[in-house]
Amino acid sequence: MDNRVHTDDAEAFLARHPNIETIDAFLSDLCGVLRGKRLRRHELGKLFGEGLQLPGTTFLNDVTGYSEDPGGRGFTDGDPDHVTLPIPGTLVPVPWTKRPTAQVMLRQFEQDGTPFVGDPRHVMAGVLDRFSAEGLRPVCAVELEFYLIDPRRADSGAPQMPVSARTGRREDGIQVYGMAELDDYDDLFADIVAACDIQGIPAGTVSAEFAPSQYEINLRHCDDALEAADHGVLLQRVIKSVARNHGVEATFMSRPFPGQSGNGLHLHISVLDRDGRNIFDGGDNPEGSDRLRHAVGGMAATMTESMANFAPNANAYRRLAPGAYAPNAPTWGVNNRTVSMRIPAGGSENRRIEHRVAGADANIYLSFAAVLAGIHHGLSNELDPGPAITGNAYEQAGATLPNQWREALDGFAAAAVLPHYLGTEYQTLYHTAKTGELERFYEAVSPLEYEWYLRTD
Numbered sequence: 475m476d477n478r479v480h481t482d483d484a485e486a487f488l489a490r491h492p493n494i495e496t497i498d499a500f501l502s503d504l505c506g507v508l509r510g511k512r513l514r515r516h517e518l519g520k521l522f523g524e525g526l527q528l529p530g531t532t533f534l535n536d537v538t539g540y541s542e543d544p545g546g547r548g549f550t551d552g553d554p555d556h557v558t559l560p561i562p563g564t565l566v567p568v569p570w571t572k573r574p575t576a577q578v579m580l581r582q583f584e585q586d587g588t589p590f591v592g593d594p595r596h597v598m599a600g601v602l603d604r605f606s607a608e609g610l611r612p613v614c615a616v617e618l619e620f621y622l623i624d625p626r627r628a629d630s631g632a633p634q635m636p637v638s639a640r641t642g643r644r645e646d647g648i649q650v651y652g653m654a655e656l657d658d659y660d661d662l663f664a665d666i667v668a669a670c671d672i673q674g675i676p677a678g679t680v681s682a683e684f685a686p687s688q689y690e691i692n693l694r695h696c697d698d699a700l701e702a703a704d705h706g707v708l709l710q711r712v713i714k715s716v717a718r719n720h721g722v723e724a725t726f727m728s729r730p731f732p733g734q735s736g737n738g739l740h741l742h743i744s745v746l747d748r749d750g751r752n753i754f755d756g757g758d759n760p761e762g763s764d765r766l767r768h769a770v771g772g773m774a775a776t777m778t779e780s781m782a783n784f785a786p787n788a789n790a791y792r793r794l795a796p797g798a799y800a801p802n803a804p805t806w807g808v809n810n811r812t813v814s815m816r817i818p819a820g821g822s823e824n825r826r827i828e829h830r831v832a833g834a835d836a837n838i839y840l841s842f843a844a845v846l847a848g849i850h851h852g853l854s855n856e857l858d859p860g861p862a863i864t865g866n867a868y869e870q871a872g873a874t875l876p877n878q879w880r881e882a883l884d885g886f887a888a889a890a891v892l893p894h895y896l897g898t899e900y901q902t903l904y905h906t907a908k909t910g911e912l913e914r915f916y917e918a919v920s921p922l923e924y925e926w927y928l929r930t931d
Contacts, residue, residue, distance in 0.1 A: 481519045481522050483522055483562075483565065484518045484519045484521070484522040484523075484565070485519060487518075487576070488515065488518060491567060491574075491576065493574040494567070494574050494575065494576050495514070495515055495573055495574050495575065496513065496514060496515065496573060496574075496575050496576075497512070497513045497514075497517075497518050497521075497565075497575070497576045497577065497578060498510065498511075498512055498513075498568065498575060498576070498577040498578075499511050499512075499521060499560070499577070499578050499579075499580055500577070500578075500579065500580060501528075501532065501533065501558070501579065501581065501582065501593070501595075502579075502594065502595070502707050502837065502838070502839065503532065503533045503534070503535055503594075503837075504534060504594055504837055504840070504903075504904055504907060504908075505535070505536060505537040505837060506707070506710075506837040506838065507535070507537065507539075508707075509532050509535075510528075510532075510580060511526065511528075518576075521560060521578070522560055525557045525558050525560075526557075526559075526580070527555035527556070527557065527558070528555060528556060528558045528580075529553045529554065529555055530547055530553075530554070530556045530582065530590055530592050531547060531548050531553055531592075532582075533582065533590070533592040533593055534547060534548070534592050534903055534907055535907070536907050536908065536910060536911035536914075537787060537911060538911065538914070540910070540911075540914070541907070542906050542907055542909075542910035544902065544903045544904075544906035544907045545899060545903045545906060547903065556582045556583060556584060556585065556590050557582070557583045557584070557585060557587075558580045558581070558583075559580065559581060559583065560578045560580060561578070561579040561580065561581050561595075561704065563674075563701075564577075564578050564579040564704065564708075565578040566578075566672065566673040566674060567672055567673070569668065569669050569672050569673075570665070570712075570715045570716050570719055577711075579704060579707070579708075581593055581595050582596075591897060591899050591900055591903070592900065592903055594837050594840050594843070595700065595703070595704075595839050597839065597840060597843050597896050597897065597900055598699070598700060598703060598839040598840070598842050598843040598846070599700060600843075600895070601842075601843045601846045601850065601895045601896070602699055602700065602846065604850050604895065605745070605846070605850060609747060609748035610745050610746065610747060610748075610753070611697060611699075611745065611746045612699045612744070612745050612746075612846060612849075613695050613696070613697045613699075613744045613745070613746060613752075613826075614695065614696060614703070614741065614743050615692070615693050615694060615695040615696065615702060615741075615742040616693045616702060616705060616706035616709070616739065616740070616741060616742075617690055617691075617692045617693070617738075617739070617740035617741075617742070618691055618693075618706065618709060618710065618713075618726065618737075618739060618740075618834055619683055619688060619689070619690045619735075619736075619737040619738050619739075619740075619834050620688070620689060620690075620691075620713060620724050620725060620726050620737055620834060621633075621685070621687055621688050621689075621724070621725050621727075621730055621731070621737065622636050622659065622662075622687045622689065622717060622722045622723070622724055623635065623636060623687070623722065623723050623724075623725055623730070624636045624644075624722065624723075625721070625722065625723050630921070633725065633730050633731070635686050635687050636687055636722045638658050639658065640657065640658050641658075645686035645687040656680065656681075656682060656689075659689075659720070659722075661720065662716060662717065662720040662722070663680050663689075665716045665719070665720070666680075666691070666712055666713055666716045667680075669712045669716055670709065670712055673708060673712070675705050675708050675709055675712065676693055676694040676696065676705060677691055677692075677693060677694075677709065678691075678692045678693060678694050679691070679692045680692075683735060685731065685734040685735040686734070688734070688735060688737070691713070693705050693706065695742065695744075699842065699846070702842075703838045703839050703842050706739075706838040707838055710726060725737075726835045727834075727835055728785070728787070728790040728792065728793040728833035728834065728835050729789055729790075729792040729793040730789075732792075736792070736793025736794075736800050736833065737793070737833060737834035737835070738793070738800060738832065738833060738834055739832040739833060739834045739836055739838065739841060740829065740830050740832075741828070741829040741832065741845055742818075742826050742828050742829075743826060743827050743829065743845065743846070743849065744824070744826035744827070745765075745769070745849070745853075752823055752824070752825060752826075753765045753766075754766035754769070754825040754826060754827070755822045755823055755825050756822060756825060758822070759822075760808045760809070760817065760819070761808055761817060761862055762817055762822075762825045764856075765853060766817070766825065766827065767858065767859055768853050768855075768856050768857055768858075769849040769852045769853055770806045770827065770852065770859040771852040771856075771857030771858050771859035771860075772849055772850065772851040772852020772853065772854075772855070772857050773804070773814075773815055773827075773829065773845060773848035773849060773852060774804035774806070774814075774848075774857075774859050774860075775804075775848065775851065775852065775857055775891070776848040776851060776889075776891050776892060777804040777814065777831065777848070777875060778804075778874075778875060778876060779885050779886055779888070779890065779891065779892050780844035780845075780847075780848065780886075780889075780892060781831075781875055781876045781882040781885060781886070782879075782882040782883050782885065782886035782904070782905070782908065783832070783836060783837070783840045783841055783843070783844045783886070784831045784832035784833065784836055784841055785831075785833055785836065785876075785879070786833075786835070786836050786837065786908060787835065787879065787911070787915075788879050788912070788915055789835075790835065790836070790879070791876075791877055791878055793833050794875065794877055800831075801813065801814035801831050801867075801875065802868070802873040802874070802875050802877065803867070803871040803872060803873060803874045803875055804874070804875065805863050805867040805870075805871050806859055806862055806863065807863040807864060807867065808862055808864075810863065810864065810865075810867065811830070812863075812865075812866050812868055813830070813863055813867045814829070814830055814831050814867075814875075815828070815829055815830070815859075816828040816830055817862075829845045831875075840896075840904075843895065843896055844892060844896070846895075847892055847894075847895035847896065850895070851891050851895075879912055880912060883905060883908060883912065886901065886904070886905055887901070889901065
């Protein structure tokens with residue numbers, strides 16, 4: 475068992491923070507929902523020495539918290555506990571709570587010390603092992619889009635734009651990159667950045683996005699891909715928690731407002747070789763190296779079977795509409811935001827791919843795992859992605875990606891490449907859990923159905 479976290483680490487942390495009373499210990503399940511336990515101060519040493527005993531199904535709930543007994547894990551096998559250990563380097567203070575609190579992220583193992591197959595972080599780690607075996611190291615960063623919304627819902631239950639403290643009106647204008655929009659929530663964003671600094675989250679640029687009260691925060695790149703994914707998970711927690719303290723809510727729902735832009739999870743990736751050179755560096759060629767093209771070719775080849783990871787719920791497919799800066803085909807191009815795989819402008823030594831398909835409510839570990847699997851597949855087989863698109867990709871490429879949840883899950887179940895990276899058992903676990911969620915979603919009768927179909931005369 476890779477138990478690099480020791481009781482001494484906990485004791486040293488508590489000595490530096492004598493006021494800490496409680497510790498939130500949590501993991502990110504397959505839907506990206508944080509689950510775990512709140513410990514008292516005196517229990518931290520035991521967590522770091524022995525770990526927690528938590529059932530594996532903690533990872534395998536759907537978004538409502540219900541488990542379908544996927545792969546016989548649950549009622550069938552008696553729902554056994556697994557050893558759940560802290561992730562090194564993630565024990566940090568929590569600056570937004572009234573009670574002095576810390577937090578630590580968890581990962582899970584079988585009782586014999588092998589990684590638990592249902593842990594999305596281990597799934598991503600397994601893909602990264604394929605790169606390590608060839609002397610390659612992905613460098614990654616996350617960009618997250620989100621809306622600030624009013625905690626009070628409309629009479630219909632729908633979310634509402636928040637009321638601006640500066641103007642006294644609900645947000646209603648689209649001012650992409652607008653500075654006044656940042657001024658409206660200056661204190662909130664200052665507290666987010668301060669919390670990130672305290673917790674070691676490398677937050678960078680904050681910008682207003684393509685809808686009222688929609689924003690994006692970028693994270694700086696990291697040459698430990700797992701740590702980059704951890705940063706994304708932790709940033710979501712910071713944003714949601716700090717927003718509540720400022721009287722608003724933050725949502726990463728893919729498309730909470732009809733007719734408005736959706737929330738994306740943009741993944742930036744380059745790959746270093748054994749000597750630390752960027753294999754995507756193509757010198758003067760803005761399209762990058764041949765190996766960058768191969769990586770794009772692999773991501774394009776696996777995008778359809780990966781869509782259930784990138785768009786994990788019914789609402790996610792509302793975001794994937796033409797003209798909404800959300801991709802609907804496996805396209806690529808240079809400095810072009812209408813494609814799925816964008817090669818940003820900049821110095822050749824920093825050449826990278828921005829993968830723009832996933833919604834902000836997708837599991838970050840699984841999204842990275844699917845993207846990295848595509849990259850490795852493309853590099854290994856020297857796949858050609860075809861010519862880069864210039865101009866409007868929506869007009870030049872048909873909508874070929876799945877645009878319905880069930881279609882995406884069917885594609886995931888029939889995947890030819892992804893199971894070799896994510897594992898066939900995880901494929902079954904994820905497909906079973908999300909298919910059950912889909913079935914329950916479509917059992918519900920919406921208000922619109924009553925409005926349209928209830929009349930019989």
